[in-house]
Amino acid sequence: MADYTTNELLACTAARVLEDRKAVFVGTGLPMIAGLLAQRLHAPNMLIVFEAGGIGPQVPVLPISVGDSRTIYRAIAASSMHEVMSMSQAGYLDFGFLGGAQIDMYGNLNTTVLGPHGSPKVRLPGSGGANDVGSLSHKTILIMRQDKRKFVQKLDFITTPGYLQGGNSRYEAGLPSGSGPFRVISQLAVFDFEPVSKRMRIFSVHPGVDVKTVLENSSFEILVPDEIRITQPPTKDELDMLQKIDPVGMVIAKR
Amino acid sequence: MLLQEGKGQLVGWHDPDENRKWVEANKPRDMTDKTMTAQEAVSKYVTDGSYLAMGGFGHVRVSMVMIYEMIRRRKKNLIMAGKTAVHDIDLLIGGGCVDRVEVAYAFAHELRGLSPGGRRAVESGRVKVVSEISNAGYQWRFLAAQMGLPFIPTRAMLGTDTLEKSSAKVIRDPFSGKPICLLPAAYPDVAVIHVPRCDKFGNCQIDGTMVEDFELARAARRLIISTEEIIPNDEIRSKPWLTKIPYFNVDAVVEQKYGSHPCQMPLEYFFDEEHIGEWLDLSKSDEGNQKYMDKYVYGTEDFADYIKLIGGEKKMKELVDVEHLRRPMTAPWLKNKGGE
Numbered sequence: 001m002a003d004y005t006t007n008e009l010l011a012c013t014a015a016r017v018l019e020d021r022k023a024v025f026v027g028t029g030l031p032m033i034a035g036l037l038a039q040r041l042h043a044p045n046m047l048i049v050f051e052a053g054g055i056g057p058q059v060p061v062l063p064i065s066v067g068d069s070r071t072i073y074r075a076i077a078a079s080s081m082h083e084v085m086s087m088s089q090a091g092y093l094d095f096g097f098l099g100g101a102q103i104d105m106y107g108n109l110n111t112t113v114l115g116p117h118g119s120p121k122v123r124l125p126g127s128g129g130a131n132d133v134g135s136l137s138h139k140t141i142l143i144m145r146q147d148k149r150k151f152v153q154k155l156d157f158i159t160t161p162g163y164l165q166g167g168n169s170r171y172e173a174g175l176p177s178g179s180g181p182f183r184v185i186s187q188l189a190v191f192d193f194e195p196v197s198k199r200m201r202i203f204s205v206h207p208g209v210d211v212k213t214v215l216e217n218s219s220f221e222i223l224v225p226d227e228i229r230i231t232q233p234p235t236k237d238e239l240d241m242l243q244k245i246d247p248v249g250m251v252i253a254k255r
Numbered sequence: 256m257l258l259q260e261g262k263g264q265l266v267g268w269h270d271p272d273e274n275r276k277w278v279e280a281n282k283p284r285d286m287t288d289k290t291m292t293a294q295e296a297v298s299k300y301v302t303d304g305s306y307l308a309m310g311g312f313g314h315v316r317v318s319m320v321m322i323y324e325m326i327r328r329r330k331k332n333l334i335m336a337g338k339t340a341v342h343d344i345d346l347l348i349g350g351g352c353v354d355r356v357e358v359a360y361a362f363a364h365e366l367r368g369l370s371p372g373g374r375r376a377v378e379s380g381r382v383k384v385v386s387e388i389s390n391a392g393y394q395w396r397f398l399a400a401q402m403g404l405p406f407i408p409t410r411a412m413l414g415t416d417t418l419e420k421s422s423a424k425v426i427r428d429p430f431s432g433k434p435i436c437l438l439p440a441a442y443p444d445v446a447v448i449h450v451p452r453c454d455k456f457g458n459c460q461i462d463g464t465m466v467e468d469f470e471l472a473r474a475a476r477r478l479i480i481s482t483e484e485i486i487p488n489d490e491i492r493s494k495p496w497l498t499k500i501p502y503f504n505v506d507a508v509v510e511q512k513y514g515s516h517p518c519q520m521p522l523e524y525f526f527d528e529e530h531i532g533e534w535l536d537l538s539k540s541d542e543g544n545q546k547y548m549d550k551y552v553y554g555t556e557d558f559a560d561y562i563k564l565i566g567g568e569k570k571m572k573e574l575v576d577v578e579h580l581r582r583p584m585t586a587p588w589l590k591n592k593g594g595e
Contacts, residue, residue: 028365051390052312052339053464060580065365067312067339069463069521069578080465082398085391089410108415112358112387117420123377123384125369127417128339128360131389135411158416173414174425174434248589250366 004234005253006187008242009206010143011037012234013185014097017141022094023047025084025133028066029251030143031097036062036245037238049093051129053079062246066129085129088136091176096137098130098160102152103144105200105220107162107181107193109134110155117157127159134160135175139182146186151218163198170198189214190231194223204229258434259425261418263386266334266357267306267396267441268422271405274442277476282503286456289508290485293324293558296507300445300477303331307353308397308475310448310468313341314364314531316461316521318449318481320514320558326350327552334385336443337361338393338467341370342518342531348376349544350552357386357422359393367531367588372538387420388412388438394467396441400474406437446475448500449515451523452484457505458491458498463521465499472500481509483523511558513571525577525584530565532587 004012007030014034018024020043026035036059039046049055050063054071055078063070072078087093100109101124111130115121134140142162144150162181164170170180184191184200192203201223205214207230215222239255246252269277291299301307311317322343325333330352335344337358344361347353349372362373376382388396391411399407412418413425413436428435448468453459457480461468472478480500485508491498513520517527517534537543555561562571576582 050464052315052466061584064367064526065312065315065341065519067315067464067466068519068526069315072463072521078462078464080469081390081394081467082470085394085411088391112417117384117416119380120378123362123374125360125363126337126358126387127389129390131415131417132391132411135389135413136391158414160417161414164414170414172434174410174428174436175413176410248583248585250589 004239007252008234008239010185010187011242011252012238013190013231014141014143015041015238017183018043018046018095021045023049023092024095024097025049025051025088025093025137026097027129028063030099032062033242033245033251034097037241040241041238049084049087051081051084053081053084055079055084062250085132088132091138093137094139096133096140097143098134098140099143100160102150102155103142103184104152104155104162106164106166106198107142107184107200108155108158108164109142109160109162110157112157112159114156130160134162136179138179140180141182142184144184144186146188146217148217148219151220153219163193166198167196188217191222199223201225202228204231206231207233256426257424258427259418261386261421261423263421265422265439266385267443268439269442271403275403281476284503286502288455289457289505290455291507291509293320293481293509293511294328296321296479296509297324297328297330300479300506301325301330304333305444306334306336308336308338308443308446308471309340309343310446310471311518312466313339313343313360314518314526316449316463317343317515317518318447319516319518320481320509320511321447321479322346323552323558323561325352326548336393336441339390341365345370345373345538348373348382349538350548353382355383355385357388358384359388359390364535367535370538371535372544386422387417389417392421392423392438394470396438397467397470397474399438399440400442401470404440406439408435408437410435412436441474443471443475445477445479446471447479447481448472449481451482451520452486453480453482453508454488454491455485455508456488456502457500457508458488458502459500460497461499469499472504477506478504479507479509480505481511481514483512483514483520485510513562514558516562516565516571519578523578524571524574527565527570527574528584528586535588
C-alpha cells in the first residue's frame with residue numbers, strides 16, 4: 001500500500017489545482033489545509049480569503065472556524081462578510097472550495113438535508129457560505145468522499161449550484177458567466193466537466209485505482225476520456241509540510 | 256416580471272415606511288447611560304416569540320452571558336436567525352428557548368462535527384426550519400434593513416432549492432436583462448452583540464473581523480450589547496475611527512468580563528474546548544442536556560458565578576495563553592480526527 005492516508009492524498013491533490021497569484025476562498029478542514037499547503041510550496045503569492053472577513057493572513061496553525069482569530073493572524077485586513085462576499089460577487093475570487101453530503105453529475109451539491117425537507121431523515125448544516133462560493137467564484141473545487149450514496153442520480157436538495165441541469169442552464173438561471181465547478185476530487189480520482197454537456201468526466205485516477213472502481217462507486221454515469229491520466233502521489237515535501245500545518249492532527253493524522 | 260418566488264417564511268420584514276416611523280418613535284438620539292444587568296436587559300428587550308439574531312460567528316465573539324440569561328429566564332418560542340448559528344443556537348435550543356429558525360448554517364460545529372442536540376430537535380420536529388438562505392444572503396438581508404430598503408439584489412442562490420425554500424424572489428434585472436435574486440430586508444426584533452469594549456452609552460469598538468455585526472447592529476430594532484469592559488467616553492472620542500457601532504443603535508449595555516466563554520473572544524481568549532466537548536457529549540441525550548442546564552445555567556446565579564464553576568481566573572488565563580499562541584490547544588474531539 002502507498003505510504004499516505006486518504007486525507008493526505010486529497011489535500012495534496014487539491015493544493016496542486018491552486019495557482020500562484022490567484023485568490024482562493026477557503027472553508028475549514030481540508031480546503032484550508034490545501035490552501036495553506038499550496039501557499040507554502042508552489043503558490044507563495046496566493047491570496048487566501050475567509051468568509052468571516054479574514055483577508056491575506058499568514059495562518060500560524062490550522063483554525064477551527066473560518067471566523068476564529070487564526071484567520072486574521074498577520075493578515076492584510078480583518079474585514080467583514082459583506083466585504084469578502086462582495087469581492088466574490090465582483091469577480092476577485094478565482095477559486096472556491098466546497099464539500100458536501102451528496103453530489104450529482106453536474107456538480108450540484110447537497111449540504112442541507114437527507115430525506116424530505118419538511119421531515120428530514122438527517123438534518124445537515126445548510127448552505128452556510130457554500131451557495132455563495134459555488135455561485136460567485138470563477139472556479140470551484142469540490143472535495144468529496146466517493147460512493148454510490150454520495151454520487152447520486154438526484155440530490156435530495158440542491159443547496160449549492162453546479163451546472164444545474166447541464167448545458168447552459170447555469171447561466172440561463174442568472175449565475176455569473178463562465179463560473180462553475182472546475183474539478184471534483186475524491187479518494188479514487190479527479191474529475192472535470194465535459195465542456196458542452198457539463199457532465200462529470202474522469203480527469204485522472206489515483207495511483208493503484210482502476211477506472212472500473214471509479215465508475216462502480218457512483219450512482220450516475222461518469223464520462224470516461226480516451227486517455228486516462230494517473231494522479232501524481234504526494235511527495236515527501238508535501239507530506240512533511242502537512243505535518244507542520246496541522247501539528248495537533250485535526251485533519252491530518254500525526255506521523 | 257416575477258420569475259420565481261421562494262416558498263420559505265418571510266421572517267422579520269417590515270415595510271420601509273413603517274420601520275422609519277418605528278425608528279423615529281423608538282430610537283432616542285440623545286446619549287443616555289444604558290448600562291444594566293443581563294437580567295434587566297432580557298426582561299426589558301427579549302419577549303417570547305421574538306425574532307432573535309446573535310452577533311459574532313456562532314462560536315466566535317458570542318454573547319454567552321445573554322444566552323445563559325435568556326435560558327435562565329425561560330424565554331420561549333423565539334425565531335432565531337441561523338446566520339452561522341453554532342454554539343449560540345445549540346444552547347438556546349437545548350434551553351427550550353428557540354422553536355423556529357431561518358437557516359443559513361446551523362446544527363453543526365464546523366470542524367468539531369454535527370450538533371447532536373440541534374439535529375435531534377429538528378429531526379423530531381420540535382424545532383422547525385421555516386426558511387433556508389445562504390450566509391452572504393443573510394447578511395445582505397441585514398444590509399438592506401440597515402439601508403432602509405425593502406430588498407437588495409444578489410447573484411447568489413439562483414437555480415437552487417436554497418432559493419426555492421427561502422423568502423427571496425427572482426425577477427429579470429431591467430438593466431442587464433439577466434435573472435436576479437432579490438433578498439428581502441430583515442429587521443430582527445432583538446439582536447445581541449458581544450464586544451471587547453464600549454462606553455456606557457453604547458459606542459462600541461470591535462477587534463478582529465466584524466463578520467456581519469456592522470449590518471446587524473443597524474438592522475435590529477432592539478440591540479443589546481454585552482461587553483468585556485466599559486471604557487470612558489473620552490477614549491471613544493480620542494479614536495472615533497475605531498467606533499464600529501454608535502450609541503443610537505444600542506438599547507442596553509451589559510458589562511461582563513469573559514462574557515463569551517466557552518466561545519472564542521478574538522485576541523483575548525480561546526475556545527474552551529474541554530467545556531464545548533462536555534456539552535457536545537451531554538447534548539447527545541435529553542437527560543444529558545438537562546444535566547448541563549441544571550449544572551451550568553439554572554445552577555448558577557449569574558455569569559460571574561458560572562465563571563467560578565468552570566475554573567475561574569486560572570482557567571481563563573490558560574485560554575488567554577492559547578489565544579496568544581503561548582500554549583497549544585487541546586480538545587477532546589481531536590481523538591476522533593485525522594485517523595484516516
